[in-house]
Amino acid sequence: MKIISRRLLYLLVPLSVLIAFGFQTHMRASVPSRADWFAATEAIRAALQPEDGVTWTPYYAGEGRLFFEDLPAFHMESPEKADFSAYKRVWLLGAFGENADALPKIHSLVERKTFGRVTLDLVQVGGEQTVGSLRQGLEKTSVSYNQKSCDFWDGSGWNCKLRRSPDQVLACLEAPIEEQLREFERNRQYDPVHQRLAPLDCGRDRKLHVSRDTRIVDDFPRRCVWIAPQKNKVMRIDWPEAPAGEWVLDAGLTDAVSVRRSSKQRRLTEKTWVTIAREGGEPQKIAIEPEQAWKRWRGGTPGQGPLIMEWTTDEPEGTEVCFDLTVRAPR
Amino acid sequence: MNENPLLQLRLPVWEDRCLAAILGLIYVFCLVLHNDLVGIPRDESMYLSAADNAANWWWGVPNSKVKSLSKAEIEKGFKYNHEHPVLMKTLFGVSHRAIHGTSAHPGQGFWAEHLSHITAYRLPTMLLAGLSIYLTFLLGCMLKGRIAGLAAALSLATMPHVFFHSSLACFDAPVTCMWLLICYCFIRATRSRAWAVASGLALGLGFSTKLNIFFVPFALLMLAIFECWRFKRRTGAWKAQEGHGPIFYYMWIGLCMLLLGAAVFFAHWPWLWRDMWEHLSFYVRFHARHVHYPVDFLGKLYYKPPFPVYFPFVFSLFTVPVATISAGAVGLWVTLKAVKRDFCKPESRLEIAPWVVLLNAFVPFLIIAMPHTPIFGGTKHWMPAMPFCAVLAGVGVARCCEMLIAKMASHKRIYALLAAVFALLLFAPAAYETAHYGAHGAAYFNALAGGAPGAAKLRMPRNFWGYSTIAELPLLNRMVQPGELVFWHKATRGSIDAYKRDHLLRGDITYTGDWTEAYSQWAVYHDQREKWPEELDIWRSYGTDWPVAGYFLDGVQLMGIYHRP
Known part of the structure; x- marks a missing residue:
């Protein structure tokens, strides 16, 4: 009896290999082909409406991104953390068994189709809606740094300090890329914060600007407005066309400054501050801790009138923040 | 006579060597065949330039005589990438030059026509990888017979990460081979002075390949001290009454390793021939204070020490095929039991081979497990452990065959045939995965990790330096x-x-x-x-x-x- 049971124990070796092989085969059978992704995105194109958004899950199954060029697609960290407030409906492409079922229950599934191994869920978005985004309307804001106007718009943001005339800066930005490459090679400057050669600034200050951007914050790319608050200085943003509703601020220090990548890198210890107020209203002061995090703050009550933000920091050498200020209202 | 079958060292016979050589050659053939599909990582591209410099220098020696030994010529040949010794770089360069010639005198003939430039550089690595298969087979044979040897060789050959690194003109597959070669020679040298000389030469070649080899003598020294102590406990004297005791052979091994190891290392690297202490201290300093590159591991990006102690163990659990893990677990158990029994019976002479296998299956892991060792290279940094893990898997397969097949087979030959088929079937899925991942072996994750998608979900790294x-x-x-x-x-x-x-x-x-x-x-x-x-x-x-x-x-x-x- 004992011998038989010991023999069975040794059977576990081939059995484990068999199970593992079965699992790998099953896993491979669930991998969507490129054609599956293409068919699913074509189906979206055929039924796309103006206020629709497109995203996918899980994030690592990103082959569908190859077909997103003309779609209103956005990045979603996970279904549990989904923020669909900017859309009326969202098309969710799913693979490896993930789909809209994991979304917060405020959203409702309208229809589900499958394209090979890709599931396509059309989701009716519930809950609040975004009625205004500072990021999207950044051109229509006014920015000042220490009470001096930052009035040079370079196509993605407001610049506070120029070393060249605006015409020269624009000419540099619009130069053919071959010329820019030559210029870049002539002026190679290492940027220790981002641990790379700094891109050509064309006479713009690398810190003193407020720009539309995408940055890694808390290990995920966030579409946001980039700003570099400085100690004892105030960077002010006026958003005159802010719609009525409750403001919502998502913000965090960029990972480039919050994650200490070597012992030589400065450790952030101080808070960064932002005050947000409707014009004439009570300002709300928010502290952003020196940590790797993407957090949300809300105004609490709906209001109206221009929104004003003022950014500063206690960090002696300044810091880098990525934020997204939106105004929300009931749907 | 030692009663433990695992501890009766079985020296390989010519049939074993033939079979091992055939398997090694098949492995080299597979590597060469798919080599043009394997991309060039950052470090390899640098070694290619260094290889050309080194080969040009050696090529020039017979012609220019003294001139090549000038400081300027040596700097031309060896200054670039002088943080690594030049044995492999020289072989890469010589191999390429022998096959494809120079731009002034391009190579002609069958090899130049059929082997790409990059394969020509990589050929020495592939040959050494084939030698690893050969030695793994022999070591498996020594421990538990031909089935163990066959399974050990199959286990090593079907590791996708090992296969990938065996395709590159880098140092990781060569140093894996050197580590194994040193240990093989060491085992043989415990009974032979000629093998002691071979172990000294092997250590020198290992030093000349990559820095990790510096850990091997210390690991083997521990075993030598242990066996001498055990001999003293058994006989009451350090020296044998008749013939030669372990201390005699270990003195020989030690002497050969010290003298020949240092001599080969110094002789192979002209960079050390001038300003030796300065260059040597730079070499040691460079690696002692090696920069830490970031590594993504289980959802956290590690930029600097301390790194998790379990890093190499978990990484291997997810990247070594399940067949090797499960058979290796059995092999580990069987070997541990055998050495324990051996340890408790001090009246017979210690058989060192299982101890060497056990120790060297862990030492490369332990080096990387230390919290301040750089871990950016992933699996390649503890790859020297893999042949020994494969040998343990071989022992495990042989044990499984004894338990599952022996009763079914009436004849020794039928048993051997059934056991071989069992081993082949056991490693067939791993062989398929190796073929499927082929040129992207560094991206392979086994079923325990959930394959590539599972590893992505766990946030394990799957790409490697471009x-x-x-x-x-x-x-x-x-x-x-x-x-x-x-x-x-x-x-x-x-x-x-x-x-x-x-x-x-x-x-x-x-x-x-x-x-x-x-x-x-x-x-x-x-x-x-x-x-x-x-x-x-x-x-x-x-x-x-x-x-x-x-x-x-x-x-x-x-x-x-x-x-x-």
Whole structure:
């Protein structure tokens, strides 16, 4: 009896290999082909409406991104953390068994189709809606740094300090890329914060600007407005066309400054501050801790009138923040 | 007579050697056959330049005599990449030069026609990888017979990560072979003075291959002290009454390792022939204070020490095929039991082979497990443990055969045949995975990790220093217009030039340099978590987050290709 049971124990070796092989085969059978992704995105194109958004899950199954060029697609960290407030409906492409079922229950599934191994869920978005985004309307804001106007718009943001005339800066930005490459090679400057050669600034200050951007914050790319608050200085943003509703601020220090990548890198210890107020209203002061995090703050009550933000920091050498200020209202 | 069958050292006979050689040659053949599909990682591209310099120097010695020994000539040959010894770089360069000649005198004939430039550089690594298979087979044979040898060789040959690194003109597969060779010679040298000389030479070659070998003598010294102590306990004297005791052979081994090891190391590296102490201390300093590159491991990006102690163990659990893990567990159990029994019965002489296998299956892991050891290279840094793990798997398979097949087979030959079929079937899935991942072996994860998608979910790294570029070269050859600028991300200029030389990439496609995404029309992105900000730099420059093409393995991205709209 004992011998038989010991023999069975040794059977576990081939059995484990068999199970593992079965699992790998099953896993491979669930991998969507490129054609599956293409068919699913074509189906979206055929039924796309103006206020629709497109995203996918899980994030690592990103082959569908190859077909997103003309779609209103956005990045979603996970279904549990989904923020669909900017859309009326969202098309969710799913693979490896993930789909809209994991979304917060405020959203409702309208229809589900499958394209090979890709599931396509059309989701009716519930809950609040975004009625205004500072990021999207950044051109229509006014920015000042220490009470001096930052009035040079370079196509993605407001610049506070120029070393060249605006015409020269624009000419540099619009130069053919071959010329820019030559210029870049002539002026190679290492940027220790981002641990790379700094891109050509064309006479713009690398810190003193407020720009539309995408940055890694808390290990995920966030579409946001980039700003570099400085100690004892105030960077002010006026958003005159802010719609009525409750403001919502998502913000965090960029990972480039919050994650200490070597012992030589400065450790952030101080808070960064932002005050947000409707014009004439009570300002709300928010502290952003020196940590790797993407957090949300809300105004609490709906209001109206221009929104004003003022950014500063206690960090002696300044810091880098990525934020997204939106105004929300009931749907 | 030792009663424990595992501890009765079975010296390989000629049939074993033939079988081992056949398996080794098949492995080399497979490596050569698929080699043009394997991309060039950053470090390899640098070794190619260093290889040319070293080969040119050695080629010049017979002609220029004293002139080659001048400081200027030595610097020309060996200053570049002098943080690594030059045995392998010299072999890479000599192999390439022997097959393809120089630009002034291009090589001709069968080999030049049939082997690409990059394969010509990589040939010495592949041959040493074949030697690893050969030695693993013999070591398996010594421990538990031919079935163990066969299974051990199959286990090593079907590890996708090992197969990938065995395809590169780098040092990791060679140092794995050297580590194994030293241990094999050491085992034989415990009974033979001639093998002591061989072990000294092997250690010298190991020193000349890569720094990790410096740990081997210390590991073996522990075993030597242990056996001498055990001998003293058994006989009451350090020296044997008749013949030679262990202390005699270990003195020989020690002496040969010390003298020949140092001599070979010094002789092979002309860089040490001048300003020896300065150059030697730089070499040691460079590696003692090696920079830490980031590693994504189980959802956390590690930039600096302390690193998790379990890093190499978990990583191996997810990247070594399940057959090796399960058979290896049985082999480990059987071997541990055998050495324990041996330890408790001090009246017989210690058989060192199982101890050597056990110790060396763990030492490379332990070195990397130390919290301050750089871990950026992933599995390749503890690859020298893999042949010994494969031997344990071989012992495990042999044990399984004894328990599951022996009763079924009436005849010894039928048993051998059934056992061989069992071993082949056991490693067949791993062989399939090795073939499936082939040129992208560094991206392989086993079923315990959930395959490539499971590993992506666990956030384990799947790309490696820009090698995967090669997968999208045909697409770029088709799509890129003449004169358009291409940003190659982690791929170096050296690797791009090497692809062009082998006609894998069109000659008129440009290389813009590191961090030049803003000045390119096409951008390649190698998926590595710590490089994610660089993908965002592409998005910022191109005004789009969406690639136009990419290379995906089992549904997860290895590479993205962007085109400026």
